[in-house]
Amino acid sequence: MFMSSKRRATVLAYVVATALAMSACGGDDDSASESSVQATSGSAATSGTETPSDTASAAPGDTASTSEPSGTEPTGGPAAPTAQLTIGISTGPGSLDPAHDGAGETTLVHSLASASIIRLDPADGSLTGDLAETFGFVDDEFKVFEFTLRDGAKFSDGTPVDAAAVVAWLEYFQAAGGPFAGSMGTIQSIEAVDGLTVRLTVENPNPTVPLLLSRFRNWGMIQSSTALADPEQFGTATFGAGPYVLDGARTVSGDTYTFVPNEHYYAPEDIRYAEVVVKVISDPSSMLQAIATGQLDYATGSPLTAAAAMDAGLTVDSHPSGYNGLTILDAGGTIVEALGDTRVRQALNYAIDRVGIADALYGEYAMPSAQAPSLDPFPLELTDHYAFDPDMARQLLTEAGFGDGLTLPVVAYGEPEFVQAMAADLADVGVELDITTASNIGELIQLVVGGQHPIIVFAQGATTMWDFYNSNIGPGGILNPFGASDSEMDALFQEANALPAEDALAVWQELSERHVTEAWDAVVVATHAISYYGDEVGGFAASAAGFVVDPTLWSPVDG
Amino acid sequence: MATSEGRRRSLVAVIGRRLLVSLPLVVVISLLSFVLVSLIPGDAARQILGTNATPQAYERLRAQMGLEQALPRQYWNWLGDAVRGDFGVSLFSSEEVTHAIWSRLSVTVSLAIGAIVVSLLVGVSLGVLSSLVPRSVGRSVDAFAMIGFALPGFWVGLMLISVFAVKVGWFPATGYVPISASPTDWLRSIALPVFALSLGSSAVIAKQTREGMLDVLSSEHIRVMWANGIPRRSIVFRHALKGAALPIVTVSGLQMIGLLTGAVLVERVFALPGLGGLAIDSAQRGDLPMVQGLVVWFTILVVLINLLVDLAYSVINPRVHV
Numbered sequence: 001m002f003m004s005s006k007r008r009a010t011v012l013a014y015v016v017a018t019a020l021a022m023s024a025c026g027g028d029d030d031s032a033s034e035s036s037v038q039a040t041s042g043s044a045a046t047s048g049t050e051t052p053s054d055t056a057s058a059a060p061g062d063t064a065s066t067s068e069p070s071g072t073e074p075t076g077g078p079a080a081p082t083a084q085l086t087i088g089i090s091t092g093p094g095s096l097d098p099a100h101d102g103a104g105e106t107t108l109v110h111s112l113a114s115a116s117i118i119r120l121d122p123a124d125g126s127l128t129g130d131l132a133e134t135f136g137f138v139d140d141e142f143k144v145f146e147f148t149l150r151d152g153a154k155f156s157d158g159t160p161v162d163a164a165a166v167v168a169w170l171e172y173f174q175a176a177g178g179p180f181a182g183s184m185g186t187i188q189s190i191e192a193v194d195g196l197t198v199r200l201t202v203e204n205p206n207p208t209v210p211l212l213l214s215r216f217r218n219w220g221m222i223q224s225s226t227a228l229a230d231p232e233q234f235g236t237a238t239f240g241a242g243p244y245v246l247d248g249a250r251t252v253s254g255d256t257y258t259f260v261p262n263e264h265y266y267a268p269e270d271i272r273y274a275e276v277v278v279k280v281i282s283d284p285s286s287m288l289q290a291i292a293t294g295q296l297d298y299a300t301g302s303p304l305t306a307a308a309a310m311d312a313g314l315t316v317d318s319h320p321s322g323y324n325g326l327t328i329l330d331a332g333g334t335i336v337e338a339l340g341d342t343r344v345r346q347a348l349n350y351a352i353d354r355v356g357i358a359d360a361l362y363g364e365y366a367m368p369s370a371q372a373p374s375l376d377p378f379p380l381e382l383t384d385h386y387a388f389d390p391d392m393a394r395q396l397l398t399e400a401g402f403g404d405g406l407t408l409p410v411v412a413y414g415e416p417e418f419v420q421a422m423a424a425d426l427a428d429v430g431v432e433l434d435i436t437t438a439s440n441i442g443e444l445i446q447l448v449v450g451g452q453h454p455i456i457v458f459a460q461g462a463t464t465m466w467d468f469y470n471s472n473i474g475p476g477g478i479l480n481p482f483g484a485s486d487s488e489m490d491a492l493f494q495e496a497n498a499l500p501a502e503d504a505l506a507v508w509q510e511l512s513e514r515h516v517t518e519a520w521d522a523v524v525v526a527t528h529a530i531s532y533y534g535d536e537v538g539g540f541a542a543s544a545a546g547f548v549v550d551p552t553l554w555s556p557v558d559g
Numbered sequence: 560m561a562t563s564e565g566r567r568r569s570l571v572a573v574i575g576r577r578l579l580v581s582l583p584l585v586v587v588i589s590l591l592s593f594v595l596v597s598l599i600p601g602d603a604a605r606q607i608l609g610t611n612a613t614p615q616a617y618e619r620l621r622a623q624m625g626l627e628q629a630l631p632r633q634y635w636n637w638l639g640d641a642v643r644g645d646f647g648v649s650l651f652s653s654e655e656v657t658h659a660i661w662s663r664l665s666v667t668v669s670l671a672i673g674a675i676v677v678s679l680l681v682g683v684s685l686g687v688l689s690s691l692v693p694r695s696v697g698r699s700v701d702a703f704a705m706i707g708f709a710l711p712g713f714w715v716g717l718m719l720i721s722v723f724a725v726k727v728g729w730f731p732a733t734g735y736v737p738i739s740a741s742p743t744d745w746l747r748s749i750a751l752p753v754f755a756l757s758l759g760s761s762a763v764i765a766k767q768t769r770e771g772m773l774d775v776l777s778s779e780h781i782r783v784m785w786a787n788g789i790p791r792r793s794i795v796f797r798h799a800l801k802g803a804a805l806p807i808v809t810v811s812g813l814q815m816i817g818l819l820t821g822a823v824l825v826e827r828v829f830a831l832p833g834l835g836g837l838a839i840d841s842a843q844r845g846d847l848p849m850v851q852g853l854v855v856w857f858t859i860l861v862v863l864i865n866l867l868v869d870l871a872y873s874v875i876n877p878r879v880h881v
Binding site: 093094095096097100102176177178179180181182183231232233234235236252253254255256279280281282283285286289290292293295438439440441442443444445446447449460471476478479 | 830
């Protein structure tokens with residue numbers, strides 16, 4: 001094909017025009033992910049993972065009072081907010097449908113669009129009413145739970161929050177088969193007693209129901225029946241009854257989530273921002289740079305960048321939120337006979353230098369601990385039950401008949417330095433770890449259920465002892481795939497379930513301590529959730545008991 | 560002599576033929592990616608359920624997602640929908656695959672085009688310069704280009720952020736502003752990542768340009784031009800560079816294809832919502848519909864880039880038949 005100069009110019013013009021068009025195409029007009037900080041900044045601590053909290057499960061017959069909406073009394077309507085809040089998190093929600101998503105940082109996103117039936121206070125973990133005005137168990141066995149909704153609340157699509165909608169949501173949540181669908185245990189019935197009252201009946205005692213109906217495990221974040229009829233709508237929109245609603249046109253899934261005020265929110269005076277932008281920044285250094293340059297008001301932090309954050313003049317908050325160590329799946333010795341011997345498991349605990357590892361890898365942002373932190377507020381008195389004592393470890397191994405050494409297949413997910421540090425300590429006493437690395441959580445679970453690995457290593461969030469027992473210790477627990485059992489821990493679980501919350505606490509503590517003394521696992525560190533914030537945002541609160549921070553409670557600080 | 564109408568029809572026919580020929584390519588690549596992603600341990604159901612993946616919950620969710628079907632059936636179902644333009648929804652977020660890709664396309668294209676433009680400007684300039692100056696200077700330019708090639712793009716990005724975003728505040732540390740929102744802010748938001756990305760490409764193009772220029776400058780017809788007193792500028796830019804241009808265009812096309820997916824680390828550092836990051840995350844999680852959609856789109860982009868390269872050939876050298 002021969003071309004004249006004019007022809008060449010035409011082709012060049014096509015090339016340039018195509019290039020420019022491609023760079024302008026795609027996206028939406030304002031899918032901007034650059035977060036310009038307005039006059040608001042700063043935040044309280046947040047937990048990137050679960051944090052210990054008070055499980056304020058109501059005693060039978062008790063009802064909890066409604067939390068009064070905060071803010072000034074409206075006089076002729078609240079003034080429209082003008083400030084923008086920009087938040088940085090490291091992992092975005094897998095889905096905008098709370099029934100199909102996990103918990104942790106993503107809870108922060110869901111909280112913006114979804115009020116919950118019961119409010120979990122991030123300041124102290126207390127439970128008060130949110131969409132529910134009153135709530136409580138109506139029997140003595142913690143099986144029948146009732147709550148009455150506030151009148152007049154609506155979802156962001158304008159449909160009413162009534163008993164029928166809540167029943168539909170709870171049934172949908174259970175049927176959706178998401179991560180927490182089984183958290184309630186077996187549900188016998190969910191029924192609308194009247195237009196605003198719902199009764200939930202579970203088959204087995206579950207004093208954690210009030211906590212589950214908060215934002216703790218997403219059950220409480222009810223969504224409009226409009227979305228339940230076609231869940232694919234969750235791909236680009238939110239349908240909660242929270243103070244904000246997703247602006248899909250300015251949202252890029254997995255990167256930027258832009259929220260604007262929900263005109264149907266039941267407490268409009270509590271909407272304090274004209275816009276809330278959540279940015280997903282996976283690299284800790286980039287997160288620090290973003291908040292240091294004012295692009296973010298609040299950011300989840302990391303032990304790697306905390307010192308630099310302080311040097312940059314940011315406030316750094318941290319509180320316990322989870323733990324890590326050797327999770328022993330085969331405490332019964334099914335595939336590795338040695339692990340069925342308590343002395344061997346105790347030897348693993350004695351062999352690991354918790355203080356050294358915590359100090360070297362986490363600094364002040366983790367605590368050496370042999371006891372897993374819990375959301376149940378009992379004191380952790382066995383954190384140093386296993387002092388670093390390699391000689392004791394060798395002695396126990398010899399007594400158990402493994403003085404010549406032992407090889408343990410381990411699956412590890414994340415934190416390779418932590419795994420290697422433990423491996424080095426264990427090698428000193430003759431225990432070799434044969435490590436398989438999982439590249440994602442799905443592969444980890446696949447290897448767990450594959451039945452070839454007796455131990456796994458991955459960071460876990462603190463949870464209630466009820467939850468902990470059901471997943472780690474009880475029959476059928478995902479982290480007890482070989483069905484190991486301890487009759488005393490089983491009995492303690494049954495006992496705690498039959499008691500009011502205050503009385504159950506001592507039993508839960510006893511269960512947790514037996515978990516330590518029997519060396520059911522080798523917990524090594526209690527990890528912290530770390531947050532960075534400035535001074536421009538008020539009302540922040542976070543605590544070990546409060547789970548994840550709640551940005552709907554924040555407000556701009558003038559000046 | 561062909562009429563302008565005839566030439567236009569010829570160009571359209573060429574483009575049409577290229578796109579038609581790429582269809583079997585798209586099918587083959589999509590099948591290959593489907594198989595490869597299926598082999599990654601830990602499917603989407605396990606990803607979603609995590610430690611709550613009791614056997615019953617897992618089987619139920621797998622059935623809901625259609626993952627219990629045999630792989631050939633899953634692929635056939637996907638292909639049947641894809642030919643109708645329906646790439647399905649993400650197994651995780653339920654977001655339409657097309658929407659997810661479309662919302663990120665401008666970022667990736669901006670980065671790739673920006674990086675290749677900068678690479679060409681810097682690389683060609685360095686390459687021409689190093690071919691004209693004394694050998695020692697030329698080698699210094701070569702070494703400088705190689706350092707740029709050796710430095711990882713994400714590291715360069717972190718350094719750029721540290722200096723130009725944090726210390727002097729000229730550019731944003733993270734984020735992307737679409738050109739439709741603000742051309743100025745768009746330019747500021749891609750400046751640092753484009754520079755970080757272009758360093759390696761500049762080195763490759765500089766090297767290619769230098770070699771090509773040295774080759775052409777030593778040719779007989781160029782020596783004749785020197786002897787005839789033709790101005791240096793004309794010799795270098797009208798004749799020598801033109802002679803060396805075709806390989807430069809080829810290398811640039813390959814670099815641009817590499818930039819499309821190779822930008823993922825830079826995307827992470829600058830928190831840019833590009834296709835590379837989406838591809839990595841989707842593949843790791845086993846989000847098959849998203850991966851398949853991305854594969855199709857990437858293949859189309861590669862075909863388009865190759866087409867642009869060929870058109871550039873015809874502009875540079877009219878004797879080249881496209």
